[in-house]
Amino acid sequence: MSAESYARTGHRPLPESDFYVWDGSLGEKALYRAPREDYAGHVPDMEQYKIVGLKFGTSTISHKNPGDTVKVLGCIADEVRNLHERGVHVYIISSGAVDLGRRELGAYGDDLVRIQGIWGQSGRTGTDIKRLLSGIGQPRLMATYRQCFRDHGITVAQSLVTSSDLMHDRTRRELMGKYLDYMSARVVPVINEDDLRSSEELSEGEGSLFSDNDGLFARVSSYLAQENGCSGTMYAGMLTDQAGIRPVSYFRGERTGRVDDEVIRVIVDPFNLKTQMFDGEPAGQAVGRGSAASKIDAMETLAAAGIPGFVAHGGYHERDTDANYYRPIAAAMKGLCVGTRFSAKEPV
Secondary structure (H helix, E strand, O other), X not given: OOHHHHHOOOOEOOOOOOEEEEEHHHHHHOEEXXXXXXXXXXXXXXXXXXXXXXXXXXXXXXXXXHHHHHHHHHHHHHHHHHHHHOOOEEEEXXXXXXXXXXXXXXXXXXXXXXXXXHHHOOXXXXXXXXXHHHHHHHHHHHHHHHHHHHOOOOEEEEEEEOXXXXXXXXXXXXXXXXXXXXXXXXXXXXXXEOOOOOOHHHHOOOOOOOOOHHHHHHHHHHHHHHHOOOOOOEEEEEEEOOOOOOOHHHHOOOOOXXXXXXOEEEEEEOOOHHHHHHOOOOOOOOOOOOOHHHHHHHHHHHHHOOOOEEEEEOOHHHOOHHHHOXXXXXXXXXXOEOOEEEOOOOOO
């Protein structure tokens, strides 16, 4: 691969230094450092993957400046177009509806307090308000997806689902079949929870099939793999506001400023990873919805379904994309060093 190809993704073929690996099967020695030259050995043959699932967090999609949201989705659309040109099918799980609903109403600072007060007078809870905001933001989210993807010659299809849609065998199979039909026609399904019909995600209720969009992503991906004969041909990418999955030392303040010291580059087996990360609740470590904990939960589900992938920074708007061509998805698919890569169990 040429130096220009590396530059066009903003990533390198190898880490800059020795890098962290997590292998839960090794017990107390699960976290170790490997020589930078070993990184390539952890990267599978990317040509085998014909379906790529992408999950974008709110921090990637929704921004105070609407132009940044358009810029980000334009970059994502360009990445998807490149995947289509390689013959790869794509589906997307997208957060951002609640936050875009807030922005649609100008609901920040005192305005948010005012709106909460108005709805609160009718007995609305915080979850109710998020559901209402989601209903306002979802059309804006899809309109932006539609415009940005259409500019790159791509058609998108909206799919709003609830936990019950995935719990029932017949409806789940039909839904997965429709996603495959869309993808075969190079139409990109953009999937989100239907918050107006289901509060399970927003309320994090006990017994929910998924508690956030990370969970929804893992569930949809595993069902596609297990029920439609796609296992072994799927790859998963999760874009967030972090450079990848952090080692516990990062949250204890042991920071050098070098990404290879502050990110676990490879996860061979996620077993016990979350326990190690969150025992003692290290300072600064979030465990809520959309946090590293939920990414690790999603990894475990994906790995069990035979789906490898990566978690990386989705800050397209923070990079000079015209000059540096920051493209984490392209980098991952080219086998370059990007975020945290995670392996999968052999397909059954």
